[in-house]
Amino acid sequence: MTLIRTLIVYIYVIAVVIHNAGYYQKVRSQEDVLGADVVQQKIHDRARKAAARIMKLSGANMKVVGKENIPAEGAVLYVSNHQSFMDVPAIVSVLDRPTGFIAKDDLGKIPFFRDWVTELKAVLIARGDARKALTAIIQAAKLLQQGHCMVLYPEGTRSRDGKLLEFKAGSLKAAQKGNATIVPVAIDGAMDVMKRDSYLIHKADVTVTFLPPIPADEVKAADTKELADRVKKQIADVLGQEFVSQDELDRMAQEEAGRHE
Secondary structure (H helix, E strand, O other): OHHHHHHHHHHHHHHHHHHHHHHHHHHHOOHHHHOHHHHHHHHHHHHHHHHHHHHHHOOOEEEEEOHHHOOOOOOEEEEEOOOOOOHHHHHHOOOOOOEEEEEEHHHHHOOOHHHHHHHOOOEEEOOOOHHHHHHHHHHHHHHHHOOOEEEEOOOOOOOOOOOOOOOOHHHHHHHHHOOOEEEEEEEEOHHHHOOOOOOOOOOOEEEEEEOOOEOHHHHHHOOHHHHHHHHHHHHHHHHOOOOOOHHHHHHHHHHHHHHOO
16 A cells, blocks of 8 residues: 555656646746736645645645744745655645745756746755855845745754754854744654655654744844754754754764764
8 A cells, every 4th residue: 555655646746747837837927917926826826735635645644733823924934844855745735825945956956846846936055065055045045035935944954763953053044134034843744754765655644833933033133053953942842852952962073073083
């Protein structure tokens, strides 16, 4: 049953991405008549329905908590933990406003899928290239300044066991420079649907929790490392995990390096 479910999900994803490419082109051609905001909403609505279908076909039992914490207007940077590829459709399926992603540039290398993430205003970051990473953060900040919403995974990669990894504090500068509200998001169970080292799709319970927002003025005034710790602690509390500050992680890393000298 797991293999059949996996094939169904993959076939659907391929079909919807190819089909939507034509839809995006069609709706973009109407931008002069409908307006950019209406067109972007239509594109998002299409993606949201597809994401909800993906979660349903995967057998995921979705639960959404704290949706009232999502601001009705203004730029929002959703800062989420990263458990699985399924994190993306899990979040998209429940967001009403157009939302893009700050993600690894690997997504931009997949045929057809590249067009989909572009239409959703994704900002792709090249791993291991500090200059390109900074350029991507600036690009995301500009989109936030324009009122767009974005999703950020500050761990930078998927966790192997669901435990929170180090939050890259510099990535939160996108919210500071973009004058955006931060909404922490805790995803629990997505890794049970698709584990990091497997492409099989399993039935599982998935909970997406939107935590109380951090207003834009507080975000702008905060030290990025303290801001990252604040968001990480909120997410850790929801997941029932022990919170370890970045300073403590740095100290532990130094001690470990010292033992190997």
